Amino acid sequence: xxxxxxxTVTGLSKSTVSRALRGMSSVADTTIDQVxxxxxxxxxxxxxxxxxxxxxxxxxxxxVVPVIDRWFYVKALCGVDAELxxxxxxxxxxxxxxxRGDRDRAFRRSMLRHRVDALVLLSLVLDETERAELELSRxxxxxxxxxxxxxxxxxxxxxxxxxLAVDHLHGLGHRDIAYIGGQDEDGMNVAVPYLRRDGFVxxxxxxxxxxxxxxxxxGRFSFAGGAxxxxxxxxxxxxPTAVYCASDEMALGVLLAAQRAGLSVPGDVSVMGVDGxxxxxxxxxxxxxQDPVAQGRRAAQVMIAEIDGAAPVSLPPEPAHLVIRSTxxxxxxxx
Amino acid sequence: xxxxxxxTVTGLSKSTVSRALRGMSSVADTTIDQVxxxxxxxxxxxxxxxxxxxxxxxxxxxxVVPVIDRWFYVKALCGVDAELxxxxxxxxxxxxxxxRGDRDRAFRRSMLRHRVDALVLLSLVLDETERAELELSRxxxxxxxxxxxxxxxxxxxxxxxxxLAVDHLHGLGHRDIAYIGGQDEDGMNVAVPYLRRDGFVxxxxxxxxxxxxxxxxxGRFSFAGGAxxxxxxxxxxxxPTAVYCASDEMALGVLLAAQRAGLSVPGDVSVMGVDGxxxxxxxxxxxxxQDPVAQGRRAAQVMIAEIDGAAPVSLPPEPAHLVIRSTxxxxxxxx
DNA sequence: GTGAAAGCGCTAACAA
DNA sequence: TTGTTAGCGCTTTCAC
Numbered sequence: 001x002x003x004x005x006x007x008t009v010t011g012l013s014k015s016t017v018s019r020a021l022r023g024m025s026s027v028a029d030t031t032i033d034q035v036x037x038x039x040x041x042x043x044x045x046x047x048x049x050x051x052x053x054x055x056x057x058x059x060x061x062x063x064v065v066p067v068i069d070r071w072f073y074v075k076a077l078c079g080v081d082a083e084l085x086x087x088x089x090x091x092x093x094x095x096x097x098x099x100r101g102d103r104d105r106a107f108r109r110s111m112l113r114h115r116v117d118a119l120v121l122l123s124l125v126l127d128e129t130e131r132a133e134l135e136l137s138r139x140x141x142x143x144x145x146x147x148x149x150x151x152x153x154x155x156x157x158x159x160x161x162x163x164l165a166v167d168h169l170h171g172l173g174h175r176d177i178a179y180i181g182g183q184d185e186d187g188m189n190v191a192v193p194y195l196r197r198d199g200f201v202x203x204x205x206x207x208x209x210x211x212x213x214x215x216x217x218x219g220r221f222s223f224a225g226g227a228x229x230x231x232x233x234x235x236x237x238x239x240p241t242a243v244y245c246a247s248d249e250m251a252l253g254v255l256l257a258a259q260r261a262g263l264s265v266p267g268d269v270s271v272m273g274v275d276g277x278x279x280x281x282x283x284x285x286x287x288x289x290q291d292p293v294a295q296g297r298r299a300a301q302v303m304i305a306e307i308d309g310a311a312p313v314s315l316p317p318e319p320a321h322l323v324i325r326s327t328x329x330x331x332x333x334x335x
Numbered sequence: 336x337x338x339x340x341x342x343t344v345t346g347l348s349k350s351t352v353s354r355a356l357r358g359m360s361s362v363a364d365t366t367i368d369q370v371x372x373x374x375x376x377x378x379x380x381x382x383x384x385x386x387x388x389x390x391x392x393x394x395x396x397x398x399v400v401p402v403i404d405r406w407f408y409v410k411a412l413c414g415v416d417a418e419l420x421x422x423x424x425x426x427x428x429x430x431x432x433x434x435r436g437d438r439d440r441a442f443r444r445s446m447l448r449h450r451v452d453a454l455v456l457l458s459l460v461l462d463e464t465e466r467a468e469l470e471l472s473r474x475x476x477x478x479x480x481x482x483x484x485x486x487x488x489x490x491x492x493x494x495x496x497x498x499l500a501v502d503h504l505h506g507l508g509h510r511d512i513a514y515i516g517g518q519d520e521d522g523m524n525v526a527v528p529y530l531r532r533d534g535f536v537x538x539x540x541x542x543x544x545x546x547x548x549x550x551x552x553x554g555r556f557s558f559a560g561g562a563x564x565x566x567x568x569x570x571x572x573x574x575p576t577a578v579y580c581a582s583d584e585m586a587l588g589v590l591l592a593a594q595r596a597g598l599s600v601p602g603d604v605s606v607m608g609v610d611g612x613x614x615x616x617x618x619x620x621x622x623x624x625q626d627p628v629a630q631g632r633r634a635a636q637v638m639i640a641e642i643d644g645a646a647p648v649s650l651p652p653e654p655a656h657l658v659i660r661s662t663x664x665x666x667x668x669x670x
Numbered sequence: 671g672t673g674a675a676a677g678c679g680c681t682a683a684c685a686a
Numbered sequence: 687t688t689g690t691t692a693g694c695g696c697t698t699t700c701a702c
Contacts, residue, residue, distance in 0.1 A: 002678095002679055002680080003679065003680065004679075004680095014679090014680080014681090015680095015681080015682080018679095018680065018681060018682095019681090022681095046679090046680085047678085047679055047680070049678085049679080049680090050678070050679035050680040050681085051679080051680055051681075052680090053678085053679080053680070053681090054679080054680045054681040054682080055680085055681060055682090
């Protein structure tokens with residue numbers, strides 16, 4: 001049931017069996033074959049605890065998420081997972097469980113238990129204590145999503161993202177553009193919403209457009225929130241000709257609200273989002289797409305390299321690009 | 336940096352420190368306090384590998400998913416996670432990576448490495464070899480979602496689910512009901528789609544309704560698939576008065592298709608789904624809701640109990656209930 | 671209430 | 687190419 005059994009059955013020593021099992025080149029091919037065969041017959045299952053204890057490497061990386069059920073996190077998780085799987089690493093998922101989750105305990109209790117060799121933090125903002133605690137653990141770590149003080153991150157440049165969106169709308173002749181953003185209370189990196197909004201405001205002002213306060217709306221980064229914000233917007237007088245949403249989910253909500261308000265899209269109002277959510281493709285939503293799966297892969301690659309001793313690298317922003325579909329169009333003559 | 340340091344600093348023995356750290360009652364309270372204080376000062380972090388090796392318990396459970404980015408799996412994962420966190424267990428995520436993922440390797444390589452004490456399989460159908468291999472590992476295991484041969488499962492009764500839907504529509508006067516289902520290629524338990532469809536066919540026939548083949552459509556369990564199937568349906572002549580979808584995502588697609596076809600909902604056609612997807616609430620989708628988070632919690636509870644030696648229990652079906660919103664209504668007079 | 675010592679199953683020098 | 691010998695950091699009898 002352990003390496004020892006195989007040793008006695010084959011008449012070899014534990015060490016040779018261990019080496020053979022790992023296919024080390026210093027072992028005779030015939031020996032390797034024999035050991036593997038016997039291992040199979042015996043139904044041998046390696047113990048990662050023992051291996052980990054002996055080597056100090058767990059062959060696992062931890063992924064820390066503020067909450068699980070958000071489009072971005074799920075996609076990024078997929079990417080991290082794919083890369084880890086390729087490299088033969090296991091993935092330990094640490095969910096902070098939202099703002100009400102007991103982060104402290106989660107931190108000490110598990111993440112630091114030497115159970116993982118590196119940490120990928122999804123869009124996470126840590127406070128001082130948390131950072132200090134993690135630093136102590138000397139794990140390589142990286143964050144995906146918004147920038148985090150003192151940690152490297154892989155992610156798009158959110159200011160640029162908003163610039164791309166405004167470019168597109170402005171190019172279509174839009175001068176009256178509303179923004180729906182806000183904060184995702186359950187834990188999106190607080191920086192991202194600000195960056196997208198600031199990028200928007202900047203871009204709009206750079207083009208000399210006016211931006212009344214009532215066109216800066218809060219959609220809580222959710223479908224329902226986007227719908228609610230847009231309903232309010234559409235119910236008032238003085239409509240914008242375009243609505244830029246800081247996420248596709250909110251934009252989908254805006255589309256719903258427009259339909260309910262009897263507004264045609266893009267006839268009466270153009271709508272666009274950010275992300276590249278699957279639903280967007282089928283409803284024809286124009287968006288600034290990013291690739292969170294690729295970001296996840298990238299982060300995992302970097303972590304694996306550093307576990308293997310590579311020097312920490314700094315990372316350029318990930319690409320984001322405009323995907324023009326059918327929810328944006330030229331501003332209607334007469335408006 | 337280990338238990339030994341604490342021992343030398345406090346002048347106690349390794350064993351006492353170990354006991355104190357775990358708060359065992361045979362240790363003097365003062366000693367416990369002292370040990371804990373010193374541990375904190377030293378920044379002690381326990382090694383789960385060492386503890387696992389010594390005890391044979393990893394305090395971790397594995398969750399195996401066919402793919403990650405599906406609503407149901409994500410929700411169930413949340414539930415499992417919440418319960419594990421409560422109990423101080425870690426969650427190791429094994430993603431089979433869809434049908435093209437190299438399941439074999441995934442199985443042997445990681446899942447069985449004694450890294451976890453139990454396994455929660457999400458909506459998974461295993462082949463003989465896989466089952467045999469897992470059985471060998473002697474882990475407690477359970478599946479969430481569709482029934483799986485030879486394994487316990489927690490999940491709704493999918494035949495009943497479809498019955499509830501047909502009940503509702505029939506009660507509104509609908510006699511011409513189409514069904515959109517199909518298979519989710521990327522790995523949903525193949526049994527679930529069949530059960531929902533069979534439940535539908537059964538219920539419809541029990542009420543003496545006719546069901547032409549062309550009203551049994553394939554929506555691939557996705558938003559885009561539902562939209563495509565419904566577009567085809569709405570483009571033909573001889574419309575049903577209601578469409579029952581085996582998932583909310585497909586139903587959302589149907590809503591989109593109806594809008595595009597110029598059909599009013601529920602005026603021209605009633606639409607309903609299954610699941611309880613968040614988006615459904617904001618668009619007003621009638622559905623048969625289930626609670627995958629609760630199912631995840633339940634599965635995790637059972638696993639934890641069995642790790643602690645509880646006898647395997649068998650589980651009653653999880654509840655599912657009709658949520659009537661605004662996409663279903665009485666069949667229009669004259670139809 | 672505490673300590674000494676023997677592992678848990680593997681890897682990694684160091685020899686041979 | 688293979689074997690010997692120590693551990694990795696913790697838990698757990700068994701004594702005291």
